[in-house]
Amino acid sequence: MPQTIPARDQIAREHTWNAESVFATLAxxxxxxxxxxxxxxxxxxxxxxxxAGPQTLAEALTLSDEIKTRLxxxxxxxxxxxxxxxxxxxxxxxxxxxxGVFGQALAAGAFIDPELIAIGPARLxxxxxxxxxxxxxxxxxxxxxxxxxxxxxxxxxxILGLLAExxxxxxxxxxxxxxxxxxxxxGVNGNGESIQISQGSLDDILAKPDREARRTxxxxxxxxxxxxxxxxxxxLVTSIKQNVFQMRARRHTSTLAASLFNNNIPVEVxxxxxxVFKKNLPTWHRYWRIRRKALGVETLHPYDIWAPLTGxxxxxxxxxxxxxxxxxxxxxxxxxxxxxxxxxLEQRWVDIYPNQGKFSGAFSWGSQGTYPFIVMSYTDDIFGxxxxxxxxxxxxxxxxxxxxQPIPYxxxxxxxxxxxxxxxxxxxxxxxxxxxxxxNFQITVIEEAMNNIHRYFFIMPTLARFExxxxxxxxxxxxxxxxxxxxxxxDLFTEAYGNEMHVDRERVGMTWATFGHLYNDYYxxxxxxxxxxxxxxxxxxxxxxxxxxxxxxxFLKAGSxxxxxxxxxxxxxxxxxxxxxxxAFGVLAGLVERLEKLVG
Numbered sequence: 001m002p003q004t005i006p007a008r009d010q011i012a013r014e015h016t017w018n019a020e021s022v023f024a025t026l027a028x029x030x031x032x033x034x035x036x037x038x039x040x041x042x043x044x045x046x047x048x049x050x051x052a053g054p055q056t057l058a059e060a061l062t063l064s065d066e067i068k069t070r071l072x073x074x075x076x077x078x079x080x081x082x083x084x085x086x087x088x089x090x091x092x093x094x095x096x097x098x099x100g101v102f103g104q105a106l107a108a109g110a111f112i113d114p115e116l117i118a119i120g121p122a123r124l125x126x127x128x129x130x131x132x133x134x135x136x137x138x139x140x141x142x143x144x145x146x147x148x149x150x151x152x153x154x155x156x157x158x159i160l161g162l163l164a165e166x167x168x169x170x171x172x173x174x175x176x177x178x179x180x181x182x183x184x185x186x187g188v189n190g191n192g193e194s195i196q197i198s199q200g201s202l203d204d205i206l207a208k209p210d211r212e213a214r215r216t217x218x219x220x221x222x223x224x225x226x227x228x229x230x231x232x233x234x235x236l237v238t239s240i241k242q243n244v245f246q247m248r249a250r251r252h253t254s255t256l257a258a259s260l261f262n263n264n265i266p267v268e269v270x271x272x273x274x275x276v277f278k279k280n281l282p283t284w285h286r287y288w289r290i291r292r293k294a295l296g297v298e299t300l301h302p303y304d305i306w307a308p309l310t311g312x313x314x315x316x317x318x319x320x321x322x323x324x325x326x327x328x329x330x331x332x333x334x335x336x337x338x339x340x341x342x343x344x345l346e347q348r349w350v351d352i353y354p355n356q357g358k359f360s361g362a363f364s365w366g367s368q369g370t371y372p373f374i375v376m377s378y379t380d381d382i383f384g385x386x387x388x389x390x391x392x393x394x395x396x397x398x399x400x401x402x403x404x405q406p407i408p409y410x411x412x413x414x415x416x417x418x419x420x421x422x423x424x425x426x427x428x429x430x431x432x433x434x435x436x437x438x439x440n441f442q443i444t445v446i447e448e449a450m451n452n453i454h455r456y457f458f459i460m461p462t463l464a465r466f467e468x469x470x471x472x473x474x475x476x477x478x479x480x481x482x483x484x485x486x487x488x489x490x491d492l493f494t495e496a497y498g499n500e501m502h503v504d505r506e507r508v509g510m511t512w513a514t515f516g517h518l519y520n521d522y523y524x525x526x527x528x529x530x531x532x533x534x535x536x537x538x539x540x541x542x543x544x545x546x547x548x549x550x551x552x553x554x555f556l557k558a559g560s561x562x563x564x565x566x567x568x569x570x571x572x573x574x575x576x577x578x579x580x581x582x583x584a585f586g587v588l589a590g591l592v593e594r595l596e597k598l599v600g
Contacts, residue, residue, distance in 0.1 A: 006356065007356050008357065014348070016352075021348075021371060022073055033097065058131050062133065065406075069368055069369060075367070076370050080375060087356065103163070105161075106160075106162070110154060111158070139562070150250040150252060151250075177231065185223070185224075199360030206306040219303075229510060244471070264565070266576065274525075276581045280585040281495070285498040290599065291307075294309045294599040302501065302508060309443055316382060322340075332427075347371055352376065354378075359375060374392070376391060385428070389424045401559035414523055414526050417526075418527050453591070459511075464522075486510060490505045532575065535580075537555075537571055540572050
């Protein structure tokens with residue numbers, strides 16, 4: 001019988017996210033959207049008046065923060081409701097409307113930063129001392145003046161704010177096409193039976209021993225994207241052009257500099273990563289050789305990357321995964337573990353299982369005033385456990401930030417986000433390897449580690465190289481189409497695979513279309529820097545460095561009250577240098593060596 005994926009309405013309520021904890025009914029969401037729109041003129045009324053004095057400024061900023069908090073809840077509800085079922089047109093419409101209100105709010109408050117700059121740092125400092133309500137904004141003010149050269153007039157800032165909604169449509173178009181509209185032909189397993197292919201089922205099939213199922217599923221998946229290569233390419237090029245426009249509007253020298261500037265990250269951090277990655281490619285080539293030998297195949301293909309090296313992988317139901325994750329996180333203390341357990345088993349943070357139309361992959365999302373929700377497609381195996389641990393890292397980061405920081409700092413940068421997620425995986429992985437010495441179990445855990453590191457330290461740096469080159473071409477006014485993008489992607493993967501992998505040029509070259517991350521410019525490199533920071537911080541705790549757990553919890557609580565590199569440095573890792581990335585590749589090399597001994 002063909003394997004089928006349930007419709008959304010077939011998923012048990014206890015396995016879905018706790019939507020009613022945010023808004024009890026859709027009517028309540030609708031009412032709040034209209035109320036926010038009605039309140040935006042109150043914020044706009046402060047335009048031109050911030051210089052009146054510290055009290056007026058404090059009132060305006062307080063109102064702005066209140067609107068941001070309400071927008072966060074509004075947007076989180078709409079986004080998660082859409083992503084758990086992208087075929088739900090009403091949910092998609094609500095998501096679009098929420099984005100529209102967000103753009104209106106940006107426009108309504110666009111005057112604030114230019115007027116703060118007009119007040120000046122010296123005067124603002126005096127006001128902070130005079131008005132207690134302004135003290136919390138000291139770091140925010142510092143960041144404004146750091147960015148002063150790139151803040152435009154109120155009129156220009158208002159236009160840039162209004163562009164948020166139409167510019168967001170490229171990412172949504174990609175999601176609608178690949179997650180909702182794109183249909184894949186069925187695969188075939190080794191017994192000749194038809195298997196259904198979807199965004200939610202692919203990873204599970206690729207992790208199974210049936211090579212024919214893996215091959216046909218991977219080829220169907222990539223061919224589905226290839227069938228829309230020109231549409232997908234034009235859509236991504238449009239997004240890149242939007243990034244170039246924003247870069248020029250804010251007078252940066254490049255899109256890379258513009259993107260990293262927001263988090264006060266030097267461009268050298270990006271280039272350090274790429275240079276270390278290229279230098280360490282031989283470690284990956286060694287891994288491919290070991291994998292090919294262990295699988296007993298003459299030629300390794302991309303669909304063999306996730307194939308099991310042992311036939312005895314453990315079955316791990318969701319509740320068991322929660323138990324093992326909690327056990328791995330015990331060095332952080334009872335409070336951390338109890339919060340995590342309640343979120344997973346009682347408060348319904350997690351939308352657990354796959355359904356038709358569900359967003360591919362997994363993510364954590366919410367805002368101050370909601371739970372830190374997780375959308376995923378859990379599979380009862382080591383990889384489902386790993387994904388859950390990863391997303392819980394994000395969610396616990398959000399939880400502690402929201403509990404600790406006021407609204408100006410109640411978020412954190414993408415640069416630091418991937419540290420927390422990978423930290424959880426590293427801690428749980430270390431626990432599992434220590435608790436079970438069975439060779440098959442050890443191989444399974446190392447395979448999970450290698451698959452995760454493959455994504456973060458192989459796929460993401462390769463996508464980052466692709467992203468840098470495609471942006472550079474558009475910045476130079478050069479053309480970019482599907483064939484050029486496929487060719488560039490293929491060349492980068494060919495270099496990265498070495499001579500150890502067969503490269504199906506068209507299909508491998510379409511990899512860029514399978515990652516919606518590229519619509520958030522220069523996001524992907526942060527996966528690699530994030531896993532580097534995570535390995536360094538987890539090693540501090542596991543090796544018994546005094547105060548390491550407390551340092552890490554302080555990092556989770558910092559939010560955006562510190563610049564990203566500074567928050568990490570206080571926690572014990574300096575990512576402004578290439579050393580943590582080099583050390584992470586050392587961990588990779590150690591795992592490869594350990595795996596080689598286990599598989600013979």
